[in-house]
């Protein structure tokens with residue numbers, strides 16, 4: 440592991456913030472750790488390839504961190520669990536897992552990935568769906584813009600599959616096919632593939648819905664079966680639709696040995712919109728699709744002194760020189776993260792570890808050192824900084840461009856590195 444300061448481009452040492460970033464880099468040492476890049480290995484392997492999800496954890500990274508910072512049968516918590524890579528990896532590492540997310544699709548995917556089901560049961564159900572497909576009466580839903588995103592033929596074919604999935608008695612099997620249908624819905628819709636936000640494509644998709652659903656089912660059955668033949672789950676995970684910012688946290692104090700999480704990079708308007716990514720599937724599955732409105736930083740908060748991070752206020756002064764309104768967006772996001780930390784810290788055991796995997800995005804030309812801000816916030820809550828390791832995001836599914844200026848059409852490359860920040864609770 441090599442110690443580096445600015446030579447890997449972690450910070451843009453540019454005119455106005457040159458002094459500031461130098462100062463930050465003097466105070467905090469970060470380690471560029473190439474062994475954590477897992478070059479050539481996809482972020483989501485095996486069962487974690489069931490259903491794409493934006494900004495997924497790299498499964499190898501999570502497995503290694505769980506191994507280093509917890510022991511067998513310990514409780515691991517991920518309060519921004521997403522598609523549940525941390526849930527899968529905790530299970531196969533013999534840890535007990537608790538995970539929260541506000542996006543019902545994330546909860547659904549995480550449950551499917553962590554529920555081994557006998558492949559014969561899944562194949563029999565798939566055969567029944569295919570057999571009944573041509574006779575079943577569709578019952579198309581009504582939701583805004585359905586005709587904009589789906590052709591009449593698609594609306595009929597998806598409705599037929601949903602009707603057949605709804606009639607499955609076994610809850611685990613039903614969930615498995617809902618997730619498989621969700622993958623199919625996105626592909627047969629009029630949305631551009633490989634976009635996180637909903638953008639309409641010009642040429643309609645040519646794929647046949649039931650055929651694609653069947654292909655996806657085969658793929659997912661294989662992923663599930665292969666994974667759990669090799670890896671046994673020792674504890675069932677506890678996966679819940681919980682808003683970490685506002686809901687009661689259903690955990691005992693001092694119960695968690697390791698908190699490992701990758702929170703959103705910023706507010707959902709200007710970074711990844713997990714809710715928008717999931718919206719069409721959620722509308723079809725008749726689940727709430729307003730999670731972007733509840734995500735961190737979506738409620739504007741006037742800048743105040745309530746966040747324990749001197750670095751945040753230095754950065755805000757730079758952003759506000761460019762755009763006062765944007766500095767308020769930035770503040771609101773960090774304010775919310777800090778509230779979440781305060782709500783959860785008592786749940787971590789004294790001596791337990793907190794691992795935040797974060798990205799340092801750029802707003803109005805200023806890089807936001809989220810890793811340092813997290814260390815300062817956690818420091819004020821009785822945690823000491825153990826280390827920060829830096830890895831290439833390269834093989835993680837992320838949009839290649841984002842809109843940091845928030846101006847339609849104006850794009851910039853997204854982050855190259857992510858920061859693995861490890862702290863320990865001392866009091």
Ligand SMILES: C[S@@+](CC[C@H](N)C(=O)[O-])C[C@H]1O[C@@H](n2cnc3c(N)ncnc32)[C@H](O)[C@@H]1O
Pocket residue numbers: 492493494495496518519520521522523524525539540541542545681682683684685700701702703704713714730733734735
């Ligand atoms: C970077 S993603 C996590 C990805 C995850 N590590 C994975 O492997 O899929 C951040 C997640 O935080 C969730 N989130 C945002 N605000 C939340 C809140 N207030 N409470 C719980 N989850 C929230 C989003 O829905 C999203 O799934």
